[in-house]
Amino acid sequence: MTFHSREIHLTQAPSGLPTPANFEVVGRQVEEPQDGQLVVRNRYMSVDPAMRPRLSNGQQRVGSVMSGGALGTVVASRNSRFREGDTVLNGMGFREYFVSDGSGINILDPAGYPETLYMHVLGTTGFTAWGGMLVVGELKEGENVFVSTAAGAVGSVAAQIAKIKNCYVIGSTSSDEKCDWLLNTLGLDVAINYNKGVLRKNLKAAAPNGIDVYFDNVGGSHLDAALPRMNVLGRIPVCGMISAYNNFGAISEGVTTLANMIYQRVTMRGFVVYDYEDKREQFLDDMRRWLSTGQMKYKETIFDGIEKAGDALIGLFTSENIGKMLVKLD
Amino acid sequence: MTFHSREIHLTQAPSGLPTPANFEVVGRQVEEPQDGQLVVRNRYMSVDPAMRPRLSNGQQRVGSVMSGGALGTVVASRNSRFREGDTVLNGMGFREYFVSDGSGINILDPAGYPETLYMHVLGTTGFTAWGGMLVVGELKEGENVFVSTAAGAVGSVAAQIAKIKNCYVIGSTSSDEKCDWLLNTLGLDVAINYNKGVLRKNLKAAAPNGIDVYFDNVGGSHLDAALPRMNVLGRIPVCGMISAYNNFGAISEGVTTLANMIYQRVTMRGFVVYDYEDKREQFLDDMRRWLSTGQMKYKETIFDGIEKAGDALIGLFTSENIGKMLVKLD
Numbered sequence: 001m002t003f004h005s006r007e008i009h010l011t012q013a014p015s016g017l018p019t020p021a022n023f024e025v026v027g028r029q030v031e032e033p034q035d036g037q038l039v040v041r042n043r044y045m046s047v048d049p050a051m052r053p054r055l056s057n058g059q060q061r062v063g064s065v066m067s068g069g070a071l072g073t074v075v076a077s078r079n080s081r082f083r084e085g086d087t088v089l090n091g092m093g094f095r096e097y098f099v100s101d102g103s104g105i106n107i108l109d110p111a112g113y114p115e116t117l118y119m120h121v122l123g124t125t126g127f128t129a130w131g132g133m134l135v136v137g138e139l140k141e142g143e144n145v146f147v148s149t150a151a152g153a154v155g156s157v158a159a160q161i162a163k164i165k166n167c168y169v170i171g172s173t174s175s176d177e178k179c180d181w182l183l184n185t186l187g188l189d190v191a192i193n194y195n196k197g198v199l200r201k202n203l204k205a206a207a208p209n210g211i212d213v214y215f216d217n218v219g220g221s222h223l224d225a226a227l228p229r230m231n232v233l234g235r236i237p238v239c240g241m242i243s244a245y246n247n248f249g250a251i252s253e254g255v256t257t258l259a260n261m262i263y264q265r266v267t268m269r270g271f272v273v274y275d276y277e278d279k280r281e282q283f284l285d286d287m288r289r290w291l292s293t294g295q296m297k298y299k300e301t302i303f304d305g306i307e308k309a310g311d312a313l314i315g316l317f318t319s320e321n322i323g324k325m326l327v328k329l330d
Numbered sequence: 331m332t333f334h335s336r337e338i339h340l341t342q343a344p345s346g347l348p349t350p351a352n353f354e355v356v357g358r359q360v361e362e363p364q365d366g367q368l369v370v371r372n373r374y375m376s377v378d379p380a381m382r383p384r385l386s387n388g389q390q391r392v393g394s395v396m397s398g399g400a401l402g403t404v405v406a407s408r409n410s411r412f413r414e415g416d417t418v419l420n421g422m423g424f425r426e427y428f429v430s431d432g433s434g435i436n437i438l439d440p441a442g443y444p445e446t447l448y449m450h451v452l453g454t455t456g457f458t459a460w461g462g463m464l465v466v467g468e469l470k471e472g473e474n475v476f477v478s479t480a481a482g483a484v485g486s487v488a489a490q491i492a493k494i495k496n497c498y499v500i501g502s503t504s505s506d507e508k509c510d511w512l513l514n515t516l517g518l519d520v521a522i523n524y525n526k527g528v529l530r531k532n533l534k535a536a537a538p539n540g541i542d543v544y545f546d547n548v549g550g551s552h553l554d555a556a557l558p559r560m561n562v563l564g565r566i567p568v569c570g571m572i573s574a575y576n577n578f579g580a581i582s583e584g585v586t587t588l589a590n591m592i593y594q595r596v597t598m599r600g601f602v603v604y605d606y607e608d609k610r611e612q613f614l615d616d617m618r619r620w621l622s623t624g625q626m627k628y629k630e631t632i633f634d635g636i637e638k639a640g641d642a643l644i645g646l647f648t649s650e651n652i653g654k655m656l657v658k659l660d
Contacts, residue, residue, distance in 0.1 A: 053593065219588055228580070244589040250558070254584010258549055259574040261600035263383065268598045270591035 003030040007065045007095035008309045017246045023310035030097040033078045039099050042072035046119050047312045047325040052245040066094040094309045120324035121298050129157035130283045131276045136237035143212035146170045148222045151178035153324040158215045170206045174319035200225040219243045220253035227257040236268040299323030333360040337395045337425035338639045347576045353640030360427040363408045372402035376449050377642045377655040379572050386579030396424040424639045450654035451628050459487035460613045461606045466567035473542035476500045478552045481508035483654040488545045500536045504649035530555040549573045550583035557587040566598040629653030
């Protein structure tokens with residue numbers, strides 16, 4: 001038995017905003033597993049801003065499958081660790097089927113939670129927000145917090161963690177609809193539509209007591225606006241700089257206010273989730289508790305079909321998602 | 331007995347590079363000490379880049395004496411802690427004589443070192459460089475280091491500490507003469523004249539193994555050039571951002587390469603010397619040892635007479651100093 005799979009290849013490294021022409025759907029036959037192998041049918045694929053810089057810096061090679069996180073089902077196994085029907089998390093990216101020797105494939109026990117939550121609040125997205133706030137950002141109860149792109153996957157979790165810690169939380173996002181979600185569902189104190197007015201002025205008005213922790217997903221003009229508002233010994237966990245990603249993956253608008261880092265003795269730190277892998281159990285304990293008490297809310301924006309994967313990735317940069325961006329495979 | 335003193339007042343907050351008109355010499359009679367008081371005649375005044383932002387942010391008030399560090403002699407005392415002839419360090423700024431109740435005045439025992447060293451390598455300047463490198467920068471033996479304005483007071487100490495720790499050290503400075511000092515006296519591996527060629531390219535060529543610690547005194551285009559060269563888990567202790575100081579005290583050229591902070595998981599931290607005051611004895615032990623072995627070298631640029639104090643401060647921003655800028659009073 002073989003499996004008719006489709007996968008998404010990068011055709012060309014984009015220099016600006018990716019276009020559909022940067023991606024192509026490629027058909028492939030996946031053969032039945034040999035001894036020690038298994039075959040997985042992916043059902044959901046994770047779409048993340050961090051995929052964008054990899055398109056330009058050579059990590060994502062032209063002509064190869066787009067790498068990324070996915071959730072699937074084992075459809076054939078000759079590996080003793082896996083059985084047909086197992087739900088598995090994997091990092092095999094944008095493809096419908098793949099064969100594997102099992103390395104990097106983890107069996108998922110959803111423990112009563114919807115399985116897609118392991119693609120976001122209970123997965124890397126949530127762990128990134130949790131560690132960014134609590135480990136890198138050293139968030140304390142009752143501090144003043146600003147989260148950029150607070151209606152995004154990581155941002156929405158980060159902002160809610162700050163609310164759970166009784167902080168005053170300002171979030172920025174791209175539309176009034178998303179502002180409404182931040183204020184009325186997630187309970188943020190202030191939501192700023194960064195497409196209206198002058199962000200720097202709106203943030204100043206929103207932060208009468210300054211900012212102790214700025215959780216940065218954007219960089220550029222957001223960072224420029226936040227730095228003059230930072231309080232003494234403030235922290236800026238840098239989770240992403242989405243404003244730079246579509247300029248050869250690295251170049252943002254100029255940030256001119258960094259001298260405030262000295263005046264206020266601010267710490268800014270870029271991080272990735274595996275910087276604090278040793279704390280994953282603590283994260284899962286917290287997050288499961290917050291889900292069960294209803295303190296942690298989430299949204300998913302789902303594109304249907306592997307042929308939409310490129311559009312979904314582009315959509316992250318054109319503000320099409322609220323919460324986690326996923327592609328669902330039939 | 332009264333003392334005829336002169337002091338330097340700020341006449342107007344500069345928006346750009348300060349000019350002599352921003353300062354004036356004001357005569358004042360200092361009366362003899364009352365019970366519990368002493369009178370100090372300053373002999374040296376410290377001139378530091380950090381004085382510049384205070385001129386624009388309101389900390390240094392118009393019509394008041396320029397604040398800063400100084401070294402003087404007690405000329406009259408009715409305070410039991412002090413005797414006539416004591417050498418004292420104080421933060422009373424740009425003035426020849428002052429009366430004090432003794433608070434903030436520390437008697438200096440030079441312990442065999444030239445007393446002016448306590449204005450720089452054995453004082454705040456040295457402690458800033460030491461803590462910036464070893465505490466904030468967490469410098470390790472043999473790392474790759476870049477120091478901006480490496481021929482300045484703090485920079486020259488920071489660069490030498492890195493050499494003592496067997497690091498590969500690149501320094502930037504403003505002239506070929508200073509490059510020569512960095513290479514042939516301080517023993518740096520590479521010296522870059524930032525007024526020649528393109529700093530970004532010169533730094534790239536000078537750092538074939540990247541940068542683990544960038545000791546930043548400049549910000550702006552220096553930081554922009556350094557960020558793409560940072561290695562994984564690199565550190566940027568931010569000691570100063572002199573490039574921003576003459577633009578209302580805070581606004582630098584735009585830094586566009588901050589996304590590298592995520593890709594390389596870099597930590598950037600603004601600091602001041604009292605963030606690690608508990609380590610002062612350890613600093614003094616190190617620095618005295620390095621002075622006695624000849625591993626720590628220093629230069630002083632001395633302006634003569636209190637009427638030159640404004641020029642000396644301006645001179646910090648027009649590259650007139652090598653090493654520590656001091657004003658000597660007659």
